[in-house]
Amino acid sequence: MLSKKSQYAFKALTYLSEKYEQGPVLISDIAKKKKIPLKFLENILLELKKAGILDSKKGKGGGYFLQKAPDQITMATVIRLINGPIAMLPCVSLYFYERCSNCNEKVCGLHDMMVEVRDATLNIVDNRTIKDLLVNGKG
Template sequence: MLSKKTQYAFQALGYMAQQKNNEPILIAEIAKKKKIPLKFLENILLVMRKDGILESKKGKGGGYYFKVKPSQITLARVIRLLDGPIAPLSCVSLHFYERCKNCDEKHCGLHDMMIKVRDANLKILESKTVADIT
């Protein structure tokens, strides 16, 4: 399940992508249009700026804008950035792997099934981008 943080991120990114001109947009405008708490949105956009998805400009005409084209930002990237692993179990995670306690992965039916779940999710989330959700 996506966290509220990630849901808000997708709403904000979708709104920004709809603008088409990639001019800086004030956080307050996004928050008002998408009904996202301002302080919460500030933190979300800051994380995405630090990751290189967005850039910001201060002063008159300032705000946030895309550093990377929306068509190049996969949904999987945003989810991992804000929520962490996409995999339902840590033992099948590609980026956040941890071995399960008291489990033999070679003979675990749950492990094998969750790999299929992970792969099905990733097939969609790594092929769809922010441009696809506008």
């Protein structure tokens, strides 16, 4: 399941997409409009910034804004950053790989099945961007 943090991240990104190239947006504005706890949102936005998805400006007239176009930010990137692995097992993860204890990947039926699930999921989230979250202007 996606954490609440992830859902907040997507809401914020949706909002920022609507304001893309319209100047910085205040954290407090996002928090209010999307009903996200302000301080929690702060952490999320900062994380997105450090990952190069958002950028910010301090001081008066400052705020957060997208660093790339909405259709250049994949769902997979955001999920991995905020939520963690997409795969259902560490031994099957591309970005968070860890080998199995007590089990040989070469002859593990579960491993093979989870590779299938991973690929089916990636086929979607790698090919969708936060632009796709904008369904007739609402998020």
